[in-house]
Structures are given as structure tokens and as C-alpha cells.
Amino acid sequence: MDSARREWLLNSALALALFVVPLWAWIAGEPFIITLATRVAILAIAAVGLNIALGLGGMVSFGHALYLGIGGYVAGIAAHHAFNGTPVLGLPGTNQMLPVWAIAMLVSGGVAAVVGALSLRTSGIFFIMITLAFAQMGFFFALSWPAYGGEDGLPIFMRNQFPGMNTNRPWDLFLIAYAVLMAALLVFALLRAARFGAALMAIRQNPDRAAAVGISPFGIRLTAFILSGMITGLAGAMMADLTRFVSPAMMAWTMSGELIVIIILGGVGRLFGPVAGAAILVGFEVFFGGVTEHWKLWLGLVLLAVVLFARGGLIGLIAGRARHG
Amino acid sequence: MDDPVLELRGLCRNFGALKATDNVSLTLRRGEIHALIGPNGAGKTTLMGLISGRIAPEAGSVWLAGQNITGLSVAQRARLGLARSFQVSSLIPEYSALRNVMLALQAKQGHSYRFLRPVALDRGLQSAARDMLARVGLVPRASVAAAFLSHGERRLLEIAVALALNPQCFLLDEPMAGLGAEGTARLVTFLQELKQQAPILLVEHDMDAVFRLADRISVLVYGCVIATGTVAEIRANPAVRAAYLGEEPAT
Numbered sequence: 418m419d420s421a422r423r424e425w426l427l428n429s430a431l432a433l434a435l436f437v438v439p440l441w442a443w444i445a446g447e448p449f450i451i452t453l454a455t456r457v458a459i460l461a462i463a464a465v466g467l468n469i470a471l472g473l474g475g476m477v478s479f480g481h482a483l484y485l486g487i488g489g490y491v492a493g494i495a496a497h498h499a500f501n502g503t504p505v506l507g508l509p510g511t512n513q514m515l516p517v518w519a520i521a522m523l524v525s526g527g528v529a530a531v532v533g534a535l536s537l538r539t540s541g542i543f544f545i546m547i548t549l550a551f552a553q554m555g556f557f558f559a560l561s562w563p564a565y566g567g568e569d570g571l572p573i574f575m576r577n578q579f580p581g582m583n584t585n586r587p588w589d590l591f592l593i594a595y596a597v598l599m600a601a602l603l604v605f606a607l608l609r610a611a612r613f614g615a616a617l618m619a620i621r622q623n624p625d626r627a628a629a630v631g632i633s634p635f636g637i638r639l640t641a642f643i644l645s646g647m648i649t650g651l652a653g654a655m656m657a658d659l660t661r662f663v664s665p666a667m668m669a670w671t672m673s674g675e676l677i678v679i680i681i682l683g684g685v686g687r688l689f690g691p692v693a694g695a696a697i698l699v700g701f702e703v704f705f706g707g708v709t710e711h712w713k714l715w716l717g718l719v720l721l722a723v724v725l726f727a728r729g730g731l732i733g734l735i736a737g738r739a740r741h742g
Numbered sequence: 743m744d745d746p747v748l749e750l751r752g753l754c755r756n757f758g759a760l761k762a763t764d765n766v767s768l769t770l771r772r773g774e775i776h777a778l779i780g781p782n783g784a785g786k787t788t789l790m791g792l793i794s795g796r797i798a799p800e801a802g803s804v805w806l807a808g809q810n811i812t813g814l815s816v817a818q819r820a821r822l823g824l825a826r827s828f829q830v831s832s833l834i835p836e837y838s839a840l841r842n843v844m845l846a847l848q849a850k851q852g853h854s855y856r857f858l859r860p861v862a863l864d865r866g867l868q869s870a871a872r873d874m875l876a877r878v879g880l881v882p883r884a885s886v887a888a889a890f891l892s893h894g895e896r897r898l899l900e901i902a903v904a905l906a907l908n909p910q911c912f913l914l915d916e917p918m919a920g921l922g923a924e925g926t927a928r929l930v931t932f933l934q935e936l937k938q939q940a941p942i943l944l945v946e947h948d949m950d951a952v953f954r955l956a957d958r959i960s961v962l963v964y965g966c967v968i969a970t971g972t973v974a975e976i977r978a979n980p981a982v983r984a985a986y987l988g989e990e991p992a993t
Binding site for chain 2: 607612616622627739
């Protein structure tokens with residue numbers, strides 16, 4: 418069986434498992450499992466976003482928690498004002514997911530445009546440090562903004578609503594997250610296969626060659642970085658609704674690291690890498706977190722093993738190296 | 743005589759105290775191969791960098807088809823029709839030979855900001871790329887990743903990528919390097935036809951190939967062009983013999 422077919426089968430199995438497990442939990446009346454699956458789906462969406470920048474574009478952003486946090490605060494602030502009946506920037510608050518998502522993506526995309534425009538003038542370790550610095554600025558800004566909870570964070574009393582669904586039911590919320598994850602994966606697959614993806618992956622491998630055939634690396638990279646930030650921002654808004662709480666911790670540098678870990682565990686640049694990685698991370702947290710509070714030590718060992726012996730992550734281990742035709 | 747396709751006017755570039763390029767002016771006319779020769783360290787690589795846009799000059803200007811392109815980026819110059827091959831093969835290593843050419847074609851056709859249509863289903867792009875590979879004889883290796891091509895095949899793929907840009911002129915930086923006698927002979931024949939499509943500025947160490955191919959030769963020594971002329975003029979030029987040919991026994 419060739420590797421492309423194996424990857425397709427593996428992807429299907431992952432997509433199916435992520436649906437069937439919570440379905441079983443719904444029938445068996447295990448809401449905790451459904452919520453875990455929802456967390457996997459939302460973390461995976463965030464990592465799909467990062468995978469555009471990191472996996473396809475080779476831009477190691479160590480500050481993607483910034484977009485997660487921005488999305489989270491957009492949802493939190495909108496819900497806060499909807500609950501209190503007060504306007505924000507002259508607009509009423511809202512308790513609807515769709516407009517919240519749109520605003521979350523718009524704001525994260527705008528911030529990503531500024532961060533990208535400045536940090537993409539550097540590369541390597543400097544790029545990593547500048548993206549980290551921007552995320553830390555966001556973190557400390559949220560920490561010292563008393564109007565929205567400061568370091569105590571901002572609770573969301575009423576989960577945002579989605580037309581035709583009851584978002585207070587775990588199964589409904591899972592279905593929404595699962596659908597958005599599939600949409601995000603579709604976007605990733607489309608742009609990877611399109612001319613844009615061809616240019617972006619070429620720039621990752623050899624920017625001088627790309628420029629010599631007439632493709633400006635900066636514009637392509639910046640566009641990818643903005644799309645990346647938008648998708649991670651969307652995930653942030655959904656994460657806030659899942660936990661019904663936003664705090665500066667969403668923008669902490671450890672969160673940025675977690676997103677990178679997810680991608681490395683699953684497979685850098687692979688379509689379902691974020692899904693596999695998010696499932697491994699949450700699985701570890703649940704199974705080993707129940708046994709020992711030092712579960713991150715074991716996760717660290719697994720990460721070490723992946724980096725040393727299985728560079729392609731779980732997807733690479735099972736389906737072999739990525740092909741570009 | 744019509745205007746030169748490529749013209750350098752008084753280009754200067756220093757690196758510290760080193761005059762890497764010192765008031766270089768030269769022209770590339772339609773239908774010709776203009777060879778640039780010079781001993782190691784004469785500033786050929788810097789000059790190629792100035793023309794392609796990788797290095798900015800301190801003085802002077804670069805003109806392509808009557809347009810001043812001195813302030814343009816590498817990518818902008820490429821889009822205007824300046825195609826270059828690299829001294830050390832520089833391709834997209836994970837892409838197949840075909841996809842390397844497709845990338846150049848997609849850049850030539852306009853923009854790369856298309857997000858929906860898979861390139862794998864773009865028959866027009868694929869068949870055009872296959873034609874380019876056919877011209878250099880690489881069709882049997884079309885699906886092999888560039889990283890796994892032989893050295894000679896990578897040199898040919900560089901040429902195919904340059905062809906795909908359908909440029910106004912070619913900048914070929916030592917295309918014969920490491921090709922061997924048979925490969926060099928084939929490439930010489932190929933370049934003689936290619937110059938009809940667009941003129942070639944050729945940097946080359948292989949003197950046999952240069953003397954067979956070049957319509958004009960410029961000799962670069964310590965960043966200066968010390969002579970420009972036909973093969974016969976250059977062979978007879980005493981300054982050139984002293985500075986350059988004298989160091990290697992006549993060929």
C-alpha cells in the first residue's frame with residue numbers, strides 16, 4: 418500500500434474516531450468524555466492554524482497563543498457586554514457564536530498582519546523571539562486590564578448561542594466544534610494543494626529560488642501568517658465558550674509551546690497532524706494526569722522520542738514521509 | 743542597431759576596502775551570448791548578484807529592455823523577464839522536476855495567490871511544464887524529487903526552470919560546472935539555439951566552451967572590465983593575456 422493511501426486511511430480513521438468516541442459517550446451518558454473530545458477538536462483547530470505558518474511555511478511562531486487569547490477575549494468581552502446589556506465600542510454585546518467568530522477572526526487576522534509584517538523581516542531564532550515578544554505583550558496587557566478581569570480572568574456566564582443548537586448541551590457543542598474542525602482541515606487541504614501552497618512550501622525550502630522565478634517570499638509568507646492567526650483566533654473564541662472562562666493564561670508562552678508540541682507530536686505540515694497531536698496531548702493529560710501530577714514529564718519523554726526517532730510525528734510514523742508530487 | 747536587452751551602467755559595489763565591482767558597464771544585445779570571464783575573485787559572483795537584484799549597487803544602474811530596474815527586488819526583476827541559473831544548483835529539493843518547472847510557470851503566469859484550485863488538476867500547467875522538461879531531455883525524470891536528481895540533471899533542470907520564465911534574457915552562472923565532456927558538448931549545442939530565443943549573459947570557467955559559444959566576451963579583473971570584444975579580439979588582447987589567459991597555458 419503506498420504512503421498516500423495509508424495517510425488517507427489514517428486520516429479517515431482519526432476523523433471517525435473523534436466522532437464515534439463522543440457519540441458513544443453521548444449514548445452512554447458520559448458528558449465528561451464529550452467535553453474532552455470537544456477540547457481535542459478545538460485545540461486541533463488552533464493547531465491547524467499554526468500548521469499553516471509552521472508546517473507549510475516553516476515559520477516557527479512561538480507566539481500563537483496570542484491569537485488564541487485574542488479570540489478568547491473577543492468571545493468573553495462580547496458575552497460580558499451582552500450579559501450586562503452595555504455597549505462595547507458603540508456596538509451592543511452579542512451572545513451569538515457566528516458574529517463572535519467573525520470578529521475574533523478579523524481581530525486576530527489584523528494583529529497577525531502587524532506582527533507578521535514586523536517579524537517576517539527576520540528569520541530563524543529572531544523570528545521565534547519576536548513572535549514570543551508580541552505574545553508576551555498581549556499576555557501582560559490582558560493581565561493589567563481590570564475592565565475585563567485582569568489577572569482573575571473573565572467568566573462567561575451564558576455560553577454564546579448557535580442557530581438551531583443548544584450550546585449548553587455538550588453533544589451540541591461538540592458537533593459545532595467538529596464541523597468547524599472539518600472546515601478548517603478543508604481550508605488547509607485546499608490551500609496546500611493550490612498555487613498558494615505550492616509557492617508557500619517552495620519558499621520554506623528555498624526562498625532564493627522562489628524569488629528568482631518571481632515569487633516574492635514576503636507577501637506569500639505574510640498572507641499565510643495572517644490566515645494562520647485567523648484560524649487560531651477562531652479556535653480561541655470556541656475555547657472560551659467551551660470553558661466559559663477567559664484568562665491571560667490563554668496567551669501564556671506555555672500555551673504557544675503546547676500548540677507547537679501538538680504539531681510535532683502529530684506531524685509537521687501533515688493535514689491530520691494537529692488532530693493526532695491534540696488527541697495525544699489531551700489523552701496524556703487525562704490518563705497520566707489521573708495517575709501522577711507529573712504527567713508532563715512523561716509527555717516530555719514522548720516528545721523527545723518523537724523528535725529523535727519519528728520526525729514525522731504520529732502521521733509520519735504510520736504513513737511515511739510527506740510527498741509533494 | 744536596436745537597444746540592448748540588458749545594460750549595466752557604471753555599477754560599483756565595495757565590501758569594506760575591497761572594490762568587488764568597479765565601474766562596470768556592459769551590454770547584452772538581442773541574439774548574442776555575452777560571456778563574462780575572469781580569474782577567481784574577479785567579482786563575477788558580485789556582478790551576478792547586482793544584476794539579479796540580490797545585492798544593491800552603491801553607484802550605477804541596471805537596465806532591462808530600456809527600463810531602469812536598479813531599485814527592484816529579485817522577484818520583481820524575475821517577473822520582468824530576467825531568468826537566472828545558480829552557480830550551485832538551487833532548486834526546491836522536495837518538489838519533483840515537474841513541480842519545480844510548474845512553480846516557475848505559475849509565477850510567470852501571474853500570481854500565486856490562488857487558494858482553491860489544486861495544481862495537481864491543472865492540466866495546462868502540467869503539460870506546459872512537461873514541454874520545458876522535454877526541451878532539456880528530462881521528461882523520463884519528471885516525477886523524481888530534485889534532491890534525488892544527479893548533478894547533471896539538476897543543471898539541466900535549472901535551465902528548464904529558466905526556460906519556463908520565457909525571459910527577456912538569461913543569466914547563466916557556470917551552467918557547465920561539473921557536467922563532464924559529453925554533458926558540456928550537449929549544453930553548448932543547446933545554448934547556441936537558446937540564444938535565438940533570448941540573449942544569454944554567461945559566466946563560465948570552461949574556456950573551450952566560452953570560445954566556442956560566445957559572440958562577445960568581457961574580461962573582469964579585480965572588479966573592472968579590462969576588455970570587451972569578440973573571441974579573436976580577446977585572444978589577441980595583450981592586457982587580457984597578461985592578466986588572465988597568461989596564468990593558464992593557452993587552450
